[in-house]
Amino acid sequence: MQFLQTIFLIISCWTATIHKKLTVVKMKRKLLIAIGLAISMPSIASSVSISINQKWSSTWREYVQYADVQSTTDEIEIHNLELNRGNCEYYKQIALPKKLKYGQTLSFMIGTKGRICNVLEASVTTNKGVEKFRFK
Known part of the structure; x- marks a missing residue:
């Protein structure tokens, strides 16, 4: 046993x-x-970066908000910008689509005179897809 x-x-x-x-x-x-x-x-790094800034406008004689979209890849084509899911307007001074090389920036003036838009979300549509950004 x-x-x-x-x-x-x-x-x-x-x-x-x-x-x-x-x-x-x-x-x-x-x-x-x-x-x-x-x-x-493949790398899932962003092809663009976006920042919301205020710049002095000699036309409006006040600070105006801008969305600055910058290329972080060798070549990208910007097709559309959407702010706050379409609830925040911007002036379309630049004809889209627009090609950007690394480091180049497109600036979009946000809102209208005297009306500031609190940007919480931005979606940038490019030839490589849609990239979303959130702001606090």
Whole structure:
């Protein structure tokens, strides 16, 4: 009887060791797959950046809000700008679509004289898709 208990104990330990080794192998395999996917996926970095600024307008003789869209990639084509889901107007002084090279900026004057729009969200439509930005 003692002999059977010893064999059962040895088999249990051996099974637990094999299970731990298989778990480690599975974890390594999952890690390698995750690394491979991360390397093979295209960069999800933004192609544009946007900032909301106030600039002095000699025409209006007051500070006016501007949305400045800047290219952060070699070449991008801006198709549309939407502020606060279409609830905030901007002057379309520039004909869209407009191509930008790295570092170039398009400025859009926001709102109308005396009416300031509190921009919470901006969506920029480009030839590479739509990018959304949120502001506090």
